[in-house]
Structure formats: C-alpha cells, structure tokens
Amino acid sequence: MDEARGAQQRLFVAVPLPEALAGFVREAQDLLPPAPGLRLMGPQQFHVTLAFIGEVDAAKAEAARAVIESVPAGMGGEGVFERFLLLPSPRKTRVVALELSDGEGSFKRLYEWVMSGLERAGVTQREKRPFRPHLTIARLRNPGMVQPRSESGRARYAIESVCLYRSELTPRGAVYTVLARKDLVNEVEA
Template identity: 35%
Template sequence: MRLFYAIFPPKAIQQALVPTQEALRHYKGWKLAPPEQLHITLLFLGEVHNEGLEHVSQVGRTVARSVPPFEVRLGGTGYFPASGSPRVWFVKAEGEGLEPLASGLRRALPEFERAERFHPHLTLARKKGPAPRIGPQVLGLRFQAKAVCLVESRLEKSGSKYEVLEVFPL
C-alpha cells in the first residue's frame, strides 16, 4: 500500500481554500485538489508491505508525541518548480512543529528518506496539461495542528483517493 504521513487542516480551513483554488478552475490544464484531501505531507513513504505497517505506525506515534500542538500559518501561493513549466500550485505552510515532525520521521525511517529537501506546503492543484501561472496570492490562514495522520493513497482513474489509517495526537 502507498502511504504517507500528513497534517490535515480542519474542514473550515479546507473550505476557506476553495475560493483560492477557483482562480484556476477555468484553466483546463490544472486539476484542483478536492478540499477534503488538502493536507501537508510530512513524509511520503511510497509502497509499504503489510508486515511493515506496524513499524511505520509506531514511528508515527512516537514522533508525534515528541512535538506539542502548534499553530500552522498558510501564507502565499507558489509553484513547483519555481521556474519553467509548473507542475504543482501550492500554498506555503509555516509552523514551529513542521520541521521537527518531518525530520523526526526521516531520521526514524531512513529507508524512506528522499533526496529532496522538506518544503512544507499544501498542494492546491496539479498540472495535467498546458497550464499557465497566475500571480501570487496571499492567504493569511491559521489553524492549530493537533495530530499527524498515517494515510493510504490509492491511485484510481479519477485521481488519488486517501484513507486515514491512523491518527497520532501531538
């Protein structure tokens, strides 16, 4: 199963991001992320066999307990990559606990370590065809991060479907 650790904002924040996403709705090259799937990925694990599930669950529980609840600030929008043809439109996330959570998970699970640096963000849309860049938007939204989730991502024809397998309180 494809797994990742994430922080999900409250439903009110997910819904507050919908008007921002609307700026891209009329461009056919962008596929908007469903509001209920908006999240901040702390570590993407990829394929994990059933026998490894208990280990990644225990790591999530331990790392989450090491960080107290904290405020997450959603600031301005940006693109990956920063120049050239964009593939992802995101909103930057900041918060004292994001880096300690991400680095704690990476240290505890070196077999899943990725070469790329951790860039805390929440993906608003993904490119699926020719897609223009729109100007930056500033959101200024805030929420309290209270838990880390272990999430299964299933690839379907209509797009990825997420199921929260476990919630680890901070």
C-alpha cells in the same frame, strides 16, 4: 500467508487540514484561472505531507503505524499560509500549492521526528531535497503556466494531528484512507 497481508500499499505521512480552514483553501482555489488539464484537489485530499513512503509490504506498514502512534502528544504547533507556490517552477507548473511559513519550526520539528522514526524502523529514507511545507490545492496534467488572479491571503494552520495514509490511485484521482492517527493537541489542564 494471507494475500491481503502480503500486498503492497502506497503510504505517506501527513498533517491533515483542520476543517476550519477548508473555506480558506476553497477561496484560494477560486483565485486560479481556468486552464487545460487543471484539476482541483477536494477537501478529503487537503494535507501537508511530511513523508512519502511509497510502496511497502505489510511489515513496513505496521512499522510506520508504530512510528505515528509514538509521536509525542505535545508536538503540535502551527504555521501560516503565506502565498501560492508553483512547482516545480512558475513556467512549468504541475502543482499549485499554498506555502506554509513555519516561523515556530513546528512543521520542521514534526518532520524531523517522523523521518527519524521511519528511518530507524527501516521504513523509508529521507529525501535529498529540503523539507518545504505546503498544501497542494491543484494539479496540472501537462506542465504550463498558471497565474493566480491575486495572492491567497494569510491563515494560521494548527497542527492538530498527524496521520499515516494509504493512497490508492484511481482514474478520478487518488483516494486516501487514514490507517493511523495521533492527536497532537495538548489537553487543557483543569
């Protein structure tokens, strides 16, 4: 067996941020005060995670790719960035995110479809905690308090595609590589 094919890969499934929203996210990051160990996410890391798969072998990676490629094209939709989200709690924040209001249920529907497919394929199991769509904009090395200077405002987040990513952890942060991408926007009829 080829050594590269047998290697474990750290994978996750996510909705990438549309390029048009990168400025909105940067403005939200600018509302964060300086804090020890605060690391801002870069534009290449902006996404809403649907499923963290974890370390898998090549066979499970291929099964995950097949699930992503089989997502129906009409599963797009949108959510709205509503407010900052401090995880796991405001007093012990490790992650600063923008929470998405999913009024149409678009993110939840896509999450359910992807998770069901990954479970049927034997790739991963559903997490026990409920799905809460959000986009991580910063991380803190040590838990602490970060109080944004004001709220971020609102912006619509269109689900244009869903991707299977490989995550490689480096001393400078995670590096993400798209392994599979499925466009979800319906084509305009002529």
